[in-house]
């Protein structure tokens with residue numbers, strides 16, 4: 001079974017003063033071992049979709065399967081556990097807790113999944129070294145550059161070796177060189193058991209994914225596979 005996430009007839013509407021239908025009856029299967037880019041105009045629902053995939057938000061209707069298991073959105077504790085152990089998330093910015101150092105930010109994610117302090121510290125240090133920031137280990141976020149913050153954010157997202165990596169415009173606030181570095185890092189994380197899904201406005205990076213998903217009017221408009 002190569003599908004890792006399955007969306008079946010997913011709709012999402014926000015019902016504040018005025019009802020906004022963002023996603024309309026989406027069905028899609030994400031395969032493991034692949035990288036997907038998510039593009040589409042501002043407001044097309046990229047972040048909304050990523051928030052559903054990360055189980056942070058729930059669909060208005062339809063269902064999500066992870067590893068062929070139906071997600072019950074009322075089982076908050078179970079879903080929190082699924083998220084902390086299986087899903088790594090990177091946002092555009094403000095990923096890190098400001099009052100914690102780089103290594104502490106990474107450790108917290110590890111502790112949430114395993115509660116083993118020695119392992120958390122060792123694993124976090126190993127990953128921070130891998131992203132080339134050993135000499136920034138004890139820096140606070142305010143003492144890091146934007147690119148460095150995103151490298152720590154990626155470290156935090158991968159410390160539990162998640163099988164699902166979600167990134168919402170991870171380079172949205174970086175220059176091209178730093179963005180390149182972040183995407184190189186992200187693409188290196190590809191492996192046969194893992195799916196990586198990222199939203200971006202940058203066509204250059206979107207084109208590097210194995211599959212390109214484009215959202216428009218609540219629907220998936222085009223899916224171009226490289227393979």
Ligand SMILES: Nc1ncnc2c1ncn2[C@@H]1O[C@H](COP(=O)(O)OP(=O)(O)OP(=O)(O)O)[C@@H](O)[C@H]1O
Pocket residue numbers: 014015016020022040041042043044045046047048049
């Ligand atoms: N919590 C919310 N309450 C009401 N409306 C919301 C909420 N979150 C998102 N929306 C609306 O849903 C639509 C989709 O938003 P979303 O953030 O998913 O777009 P996006 O594709 O990520 O855009 P961008 O490229 O600007 O990040 C927008 O019209 C937005 O105003």
Ligand SMILES: [Mg+2]
Pocket residue numbers: 046047048168
């Ligand atoms: Mg967005």
